[in-house]
Amino acid sequence: AELRRDEQPSGSVETGDGAASRGCGAAPAPGSKDKPSKKTFSEVQEERREQAQRSVLIHCPNTVSEKKFLKYLSQHGPIHTHFFYESFGFYAVVEFCQKDSVDSLLNRTQTPATGTEAAIPFRSRFLYLKPKGPSSHAAKQSLARSSNHLPPSKRKLFELLCSAESVDDQLNTLLKEFQLTEENTRLRYLTCSLIEDIAAAYFPECTIRPFGSSVNTFGKLGCDLDMFLDLDETRRLSTQKSRGNFLMEFQVKNVPSERIATQKILSVLGEFLDHVGPGCVGVQKILNARCPLVRFSHQASGFQCDLTTNNRIALKSSELLYIYGTLDTRVRALVCSVRCWARALSLTSSIPGAWITNFSLTMMVIFFLQQRSPPILPTLDTLRASADEEDKCIIEGNNCTLVRDLNKIKPSENTETLELLLKEFFEYFGNFAFNKNSINIRQGREQNKPDSSPLHIQNPFETSLNVSKNVNQSQLQRFVDLARESAWFLQQEDGDRPSPSSRQPWGLAALLLQTVAPSKRVQKKLPSERIKSLLESVKSNSTQSSTNTSGKQALS
């Protein structure tokens, strides 16, 4: 199925239609007939980064008149695009056509003079629009309208899923409701850009890049914002070749290891974000973690941010997932449903622990799609084999080479439906020999487990590591049990859909949202034991039709 415009991968969404109509920017016309060529990960990142640098974030009164607001700002230059949203307050993101306009605006901006408190003066692109005089209510029709950045409510999802036409339609609906919107994606890049301005007070050549689900095409509204502080530019400057007999080097402090260097850099930035960073609250320095990080809330955007550095492989993993998410339109829909399913059944959690992570689940879906006949996704070895000299990439001694130009990869000839794939996914992992086999997306086939961890998923780039090392036997067993039950449930349902008017949960609605079924007494989890005994009773007494054993009712 073709993706609708609003279903395009979040990372590669084209610039909004404002661009064309206002005559600045080079966005292709929406709805253009030619099949767009797929952008590389770094092209998307650079484009978004550049947009963010031309943007400002403005806290404004929610009675602001959109027209007057835009007129006021366009004194500094033409505006490319803008939107309003609500978080802890009412905000606008305004993207100018030129970066100069931002400087012009900042030059006309003042530091607040508060009466009782003292301000720490810091020049940033996060501004406050103070109404002059008493707030005059703008005419109703010109009030700014805010865009939505929240995931759908359970009730709304329930309605949408129940009224879908097929399980395929349900999977696509789920993706459409949860995927990052164009605005949310812009806000993520802008937040990174604002944090970069703060970090640049210490490291002027630094770059803050988003990674993880904000950019890998699998993000859901409300997911965290993973940031990577890239100091390579600073390093590169210091390793340029010298001329003549002299070699000039920066005088730097040395510490015993890269890890300690990372901890020191993050410690100082954490401190600075806490004391000076506009809008940064709840700063926690988690420096003893395997991957040291600074966690904070960016209040104005509403994002929970995880800032790391020296974590280049994670950025490359994001690129790998971006490639897989972009190659075939079914991948994102399937990953989204599996992630929602796991969350709804408490297989995943926002708290770290022995549970499976979203990253591991995504690897499992990719592996499963490599197993189909014909395969829906190529192996990592194939992606490497299609790379050319320029794609070559070695990080910390690991070969991370990937083909960047996705137009070089032939689309899959597999035409299986999402409904079938979801069922088969549950079936496949419900019966997988986790006790002896490892999941390996590099070769696209099962391999003998190199150690005794219950779940072994080979890290795609650091092949001696297991990305699901944290998962214990009982969490794996829950995953297997629920996968089996879900496979069974979807099979039971085949051809047995309630009429739309009955508003009974079916398909994904029954799997994910049993807690909100209005007409039913429901339980939060798929009742594993009950289903097993029901299965037994179906097998042993299939003639006793007075007992209602339909999957839906058994589950609800």
Ligand code: GTP
């Ligand atoms: P969300 O749950 O939506 O935040 O998904 P996410 O993909 O952003 O996951 P998370 O925020 O936990 O991690 C961010 C990125 O770090 C991931 O996308 C991966 O690239 C990387 N990552 C996370 N966990 C692991 C892991 O266990 N091993 C490796 N190699 N990379 C990981």
Ligand code: MG
């Ligand atoms: Mg994340």
